Amino acid sequence: MSVPFIELKRFEDGFLDSWNAKVADLSANTRFIGGPEVENIENTLKTECGVSHAIGCANGTDALQLALRAAGVSKGDSVLVPDLTFWATFEAVVNVGADPITVDVSAEDLQLDFDLFCKACEEHKPKAAILVHLYGWGSSRLKDFRDFAKSKGIALIEDGAQAYGVTYNGKSIYEGAQLATISFYPAKVFGAAGDAGAVLTSDDDLAHKVRSLENHGRTTHYSYGLVGWNSRMDTFQAAYLNLSHPHLAARLESRRKSAEYYRKALANLPIRVVEAPEGYTENGYLNVLIVDQEKRPALEALLKEKGIGFGIVYPGPMSSQEASPGYLKAKVGGENAERICKSVLNLPLFPYMQEHELQEVVEAVKGFFA
Numbered sequence: 001m002s003v004p005f006i007e008l009k010r011f012e013d014g015f016l017d018s019w020n021a022k023v024a025d026l027s028a029n030t031r032f033i034g035g036p037e038v039e040n041i042e043n044t045l046k047t048e049c050g051v052s053h054a055i056g057c058a059n060g061t062d063a064l065q066l067a068l069r070a071a072g073v074s075k076g077d078s079v080l081v082p083d084l085t086f087w088a089t090f091e092a093v094v095n096v097g098a099d100p101i102t103v104d105v106s107a108e109d110l111q112l113d114f115d116l117f118c119k120a121c122e123e124h125k126p127k128a129a130i131l132v133h134l135y136g137w138g139s140s141r142l143k144d145f146r147d148f149a150k151s152k153g154i155a156l157i158e159d160g161a162q163a164y165g166v167t168y169n170g171k172s173i174y175e176g177a178q179l180a181t182i183s184f185y186p187a188k189v190f191g192a193a194g195d196a197g198a199v200l201t202s203d204d205d206l207a208h209k210v211r212s213l214e215n216h217g218r219t220t221h222y223s224y225g226l227v228g229w230n231s232r233m234d235t236f237q238a239a240y241l242n243l244s245h246p247h248l249a250a251r252l253e254s255r256r257k258s259a260e261y262y263r264k265a266l267a268n269l270p271i272r273v274v275e276a277p278e279g280y281t282e283n284g285y286l287n288v289l290i291v292d293q294e295k296r297p298a299l300e301a302l303l304k305e306k307g308i309g310f311g312i313v314y315p316g317p318m319s320s321q322e323a324s325p326g327y328l329k330a331k332v333g334g335e336n337a338e339r340i341c342k343s344v345l346n347l348p349l350f351p352y353m354q355e356h357e358l359q360e361v362v363e364a365v366k367g368f369f370a
Contacts, residue, residue, distance in 0.1 A: 001307070001360060002307030002309075003307070004309045007350045008191070015244075022239050023236065026239060038233055038235060041233075041241045044245055045182070049174040050175030050176075051174060051177075051202050052202040053200065053201050054198055055211050056196065056238060057197045057198060057232065057233055058195060058196065058230075059183065059196060060161045060184070060197040061183075062197055063183070063197035065092045066210050067179040068096045068128060069209070069228075070213060071178075072155070074096065076099070077098040078099050079101065079127060080121070081093060082102070083103060083105060083331070084134065084314065084317055084336075084337040084341070085132045085159070086161070087321065088161070089159055090324070098127070099327070101124055101331070103120045104116050104334050104336050105337050106140075107340070108277075109140050111132070111140070111141075112139060114139070114145060120332040124329070127154070129149060129156055130157045135274070135282075136276070136282045137166055137277065157178070157181065158173075158177045158179065160173060160181055160200075161182065162183075162286070163283065165252045165283035166281065167280070178203065178206075179199065179201050179206060180201070181198070182200065184196040184241060189284065190248055191244070192240050193237060194236070212226050215230070250351075251352075254284075254353065255283065256282065258349055258353045258358060262349075262358070265358075265362040266362065266365060269365065269369050271289050271292075286311070293339075296345055302364060303364060308347075308348065316338075317341055
């Protein structure tokens with residue numbers, strides 16, 4: 001029996017009926033842009049994430065660009081980004097005209113290295129930095145990042161595309177961020193029916209700028225105070241998120257149980273099952289294994305042979321991408337990102353995995369190392 005890397009079709013009873021009815025209602029009443037559905041999801045985000053403002057937008061990449069623009073980042077500014085992240089983090093900096101500087105990550109929590117971050121700030125005097133909450137948790141030094149950036153006047157944007165539902169010391173990881181971004185790409189733990197995103201902040205001025213920028217820079221319907229673009233969240237995506245939200249707690253619980261199953265079942269093998277740092281409750285977005293890089297290709301081949309899906313998140317750091325040299329201003333730190341990319345492997349993890357599926361995956365991995 002095959003086990004997919006991700007499965008999005010395990011809907012709760014009645015969910016598809018509710019969604020189909022919602023689509024029919026929105027279509028019949030031509031409610032396509034804005035309106036109560038968008039307002040409802042923004043209110044939910046504000047409450048659940050512990051922020052004063054949540055602005056829906058078209059996707060997670062736009063959310064990053066909106067946050068950078070709102071923070072005043074523009075042509076010629078330097079922006080620090082982790083060397084281990086999804087390409088959108090890097091390209092968002094380039095797309096606002098700024099110069100990305102990659103900083104290596106910690107081998108412990110796989111997040112941006114705080115000491116190297118401080119070094120990069122002293123050496124390059126960045127206008128802003130993007131702290132990515134990768135894999136479904138965040139940095140063990142989260143408070144240190146926030147305090148240091150604030151003391152130096154550096155805008156700190158927290159890329160929370162993979163972090164919805166993560167808590168740190170009992171609060172949403174987004175609470176306390178100067179600016180944070182969310183992706184609602186369908187494969188995320190809180191996914192839409194297509195692309196959608198959001199920017200979170202408790203700063204009134206930043207919220208006002210983001211709200212204007214994502215709607216062509218409008219001040220009134222035909223007056224413009226900024227040059228923005230069209231990045232509005234469409235009503236169908238908001239409606240899908242509103243229908244999904246009542247089920248989110250159950251989906252997260254299911255994901256976390258599967259993540260814990262892997263941790264216990266694989267604990268005595270010659271691999272590392274990466275855990276969230278102390279104080280975090282992960283969201284179960286990804287299982288993360290660190291495997292001997294010499295053995296990983298053979299393990300991949302075995303999983304393929306048995307019909308078990310897997311991921312490599314991510315296969316290469318930002319600084320080594322083909323498109324990077326034309327934009328990369330500097331690279332700070334060592335080679336942790338490179339080593340992680342050569343040794344990381346992600347096993348299937350999605351809502352409502354069955355125990356027999358988890359057992360099949362675990363037995364395959366154990367058999368490989370037997």
